[in-house]
Amino acid sequence: MSVLTPSAPSVPHRPAPATPRRRAGNAVSDAWTLTLRILLYYRHSPGLVAASLIAPLAMLLVFGYIFGSAIKLPGGGSYRDYLMPGMFILVAVNGIMPSMNGAARDVGRGVTDRLRSMPISRSAALFGQTLADLAVSTVVLAMMAGVGLALGWRAQHGVAHAVTAFALLLLFRFVANWIGIYLGLLIGREDMAGQLSVLVFPLSMVTNVFVTTGGMPGWLRLVANWNPISAVAAAARELFGNTVPAMPGEVLPLPLRHPIAATLVWCAVLLTVFVPLAVRKFTTHGR
Amino acid sequence: MSLPHHDTSRDGPGPAIEAEGLHKRFGRTEALRGLDLSVPAGTVCGVLGPNGAGKTTAVRILATLSDPDSGRARVAGFDVVRQAEQVRHSIGFAGQHAAVEEGITGRDNLHLVGRLHKLGARGARRRAEELLERFGLDEAADRLVRTYSGGMRRRLDLIASLVTRPAVLFLDEPTTGLDPRSRNEIWAIVRELVADGTTVLLTTQYLDEADRLADAIAVVDHGRVIASGTPQTLKSAIGTRVEVTLAEADQQLARAAAILAALTGGSPVLDEAERRVRAITAPGRAIALPQLVRELDAAGVAAQDVALGHPSLDDVFLTLTGRSTTDPTTEPSTDPRETVTR
Numbered sequence: 001m002s003v004l005t006p007s008a009p010s011v012p013h014r015p016a017p018a019t020p021r022r023r024a025g026n027a028v029s030d031a032w033t034l035t036l037r038i039l040l041y042y043r044h045s046p047g048l049v050a051a052s053l054i055a056p057l058a059m060l061l062v063f064g065y066i067f068g069s070a071i072k073l074p075g076g077g078s079y080r081d082y083l084m085p086g087m088f089i090l091v092a093v094n095g096i097m098p099s100m101n102g103a104a105r106d107v108g109r110g111v112t113d114r115l116r117s118m119p120i121s122r123s124a125a126l127f128g129q130t131l132a133d134l135a136v137s138t139v140v141l142a143m144m145a146g147v148g149l150a151l152g153w154r155a156q157h158g159v160a161h162a163v164t165a166f167a168l169l170l171l172f173r174f175v176a177n178w179i180g181i182y183l184g185l186l187i188g189r190e191d192m193a194g195q196l197s198v199l200v201f202p203l204s205m206v207t208n209v210f211v212t213t214g215g216m217p218g219w220l221r222l223v224a225n226w227n228p229i230s231a232v233a234a235a236a237r238e239l240f241g242n243t244v245p246a247m248p249g250e251v252l253p254l255p256l257r258h259p260i261a262a263t264l265v266w267c268a269v270l271l272t273v274f275v276p277l278a279v280r281k282f283t284t285h286g287r
Numbered sequence: 288m289s290l291p292h293h294d295t296s297r298d299g300p301g302p303a304i305e306a307e308g309l310h311k312r313f314g315r316t317e318a319l320r321g322l323d324l325s326v327p328a329g330t331v332c333g334v335l336g337p338n339g340a341g342k343t344t345a346v347r348i349l350a351t352l353s354d355p356d357s358g359r360a361r362v363a364g365f366d367v368v369r370q371a372e373q374v375r376h377s378i379g380f381a382g383q384h385a386a387v388e389e390g391i392t393g394r395d396n397l398h399l400v401g402r403l404h405k406l407g408a409r410g411a412r413r414r415a416e417e418l419l420e421r422f423g424l425d426e427a428a429d430r431l432v433r434t435y436s437g438g439m440r441r442r443l444d445l446i447a448s449l450v451t452r453p454a455v456l457f458l459d460e461p462t463t464g465l466d467p468r469s470r471n472e473i474w475a476i477v478r479e480l481v482a483d484g485t486t487v488l489l490t491t492q493y494l495d496e497a498d499r500l501a502d503a504i505a506v507v508d509h510g511r512v513i514a515s516g517t518p519q520t521l522k523s524a525i526g527t528r529v530e531v532t533l534a535e536a537d538q539q540l541a542r543a544a545a546i547l548a549a550l551t552g553g554s555p556v557l558d559e560a561e562r563r564v565r566a567i568t569a570p571g572r573a574i575a576l577p578q579l580v581r582e583l584d585a586a587g588v589a590a591q592d593v594a595l596g597h598p599s600l601d602d603v604f605l606t607l608t609g610r611s612t613t614d615p616t617t618e619p620s621t622d623p624r625e626t627v628t629r
Contacts, residue, residue, distance in 0.1 A: 026405060033402040040399075041390040044431055110384030114447070117350050117380035119372055120403050287353050 027121035034128025075245035086209035095176035103184025104193035156241025165239035182278035214247035228266040234259035303328040303486035308358035320510035333501030341510035342490035379448030385440035438469025494600035526568035
């Protein structure tokens with residue numbers, strides 16, 4: 001019997017017709033297969049996991065120990081305790097980069113076309129990539145937390161609150177992944193995606209990640225306060241118990257007064273925008 | 288909405304690929320301008336044309352990656368737009384890149400493709416095993432694809448498109464940029480597939496590739512099929528190829544060209560470096576070798592070699608389009624249709 005075709009003429013492999021239930025099952029299976037693809041990739045390049053720690057660790061060193069030695073929070077409190085949740089959020093925001101580079105690489109190398117020529121669920125193909133990244137970033141966040149603990153940072157409100165904080169951070173990383181996938185599909189070129197990665201960092205600068213926003217000029221403070229990243233950072237600080245007192249007379253805007261709710265709203269809004277955009281871009285790429 | 292059982296008798300004698308009047312425009316570039324194509328099941332169709340002729344655009348539409356602006360196409364009996372999902376179950380597609388994941392092993396690449404085709408974890412493993420062994424990649428199977436040579440990557444990519452035993456296989460320039468040995472390996476795979484009943488559509492810029500692999504050739508230029516048929520019909524429809532090589536390169540070349548023009552009714556092509564003039568006889572025109580030799584002699588042209596023969600596919604292309612496939616400089620670069628579009 002021939003390996004390629006069991007009998008002549010060719011009898012291609014043909015799954016049963018797609019019922020809604022089977023469709024859903026196939027989508028889950030596709031998502032898991034594409035998760036596996038990325039996890040296998042990381043398994044062969046474990047250095048990449050460690051590499052995603054480099055940027056936040058470097059920031060921790062620069063801001064925690066160099067700038068930090070001269071930074072006094074306007075309302076008082078330990079700057080390093082304030083900074084640590086900011087480093088976690090940096091890990092979350094940086095989720096844009098691997099997704100953007102990965103998606104652009106897949107487009108450039110024809111992997112996206114190969115996937116699109118196969119009978120697979122469009123959204124599952126992308127969901128798999130974000131799922132794999134979540135697994136990896138859980139490890140990265142855990143390593144980052146280990147570094148924080150070693151340096152004397154503590155979650156003040158107990159394990160349950162800390163776990164909630166990490167869940168919010170992972171949720172935001174998930175959001176960042178979808179933004180990254182959309183941008184990567186849009187850019188479609190690996191080299192250009194690499195160049196644009198640099199622009200991710202300023203996104204996390206105009207926030208309360210490194211310093212409180214109270215002392216910023218008015219217009220900048222407005223942008224920083226309404227930056228979704230600020231809400232997530234504030235939520236993490238609240239849950240970890242690393243909040244600092246506001247400046248006397250400072251009125252925080254709505255998202256920073258209810259940072260946890262604001263984080264959830266921001267994530268819902270961003271996902272509602274970027275998931276359909278990314279799936280649409282993937283489906284119509286080159287059409 | 289889907290046919291529960293694929294009726295194989297349907298693409299038995301009938302065409303496995305059928306395209307009618309495909310049009311596709313990208314911005315101001317008209318990539319396809321009414322492309323028609325019909326490929327009988329179990330045959331190899333070579334789509335031949337220079338860069339920017341519309342080959343890739345046509346293949347992308349047939350492989351459901353792109354939608355035509357107008358016209359219709361059926362692959363394995365299914366409409367490529369309305370029944371894209373069913374088409375995807377019937378086809379394999381290998382594009383111009385080796386679309387394999389470099390950071391994982393060759394075996395895992397095939398395994399993942401099998402899972403995406405719903406072969407199940409075990410089925411996908413078994414299928415990967417079979418393919419690796421059959422196509423001689425089993426020794427490299429557990430190495431990262433990153434360490435593969437260009438030829439091995441293309442081979443893996445091609446094999447990945449075979450995981451589901453597709454009825455129709457699309458290969459977009461499968462051997463571009465490969466060394467002769469790797470090209471031979473890819474050709475051998477294609478021949479085996481066809482022996483097994485697979486229908487193959489391959490695009491190529493290489494005339495010898497189309498000549499050796501294809502049962503039928505469609506010559507594409509400016510988004511349209513300008514000639515089609517077996518390599519043999521195409522060649523014999525063109526006329527006789529006349530080639531005169533001179534002993535020395537001087538103004539005799541021009542004189543020889545003038546004689547060839549008069550005798551063949553065609554337009555001679557001069558190759559100064561090779562001291563050669565080449566012409567194809569106009570349709571219905573015969574040429575007598577003795578007369579040619581006499582006239583060259585009378586004009587004082589010292590010919591080293593005078594040959595009549597069957598035209599090559601390059602001659603076919605030259606005659607049909609006025610451009611050589613191998614000489615990109617003869618393409619009018621200002622023509623917007625010549626830009627490569629994806």
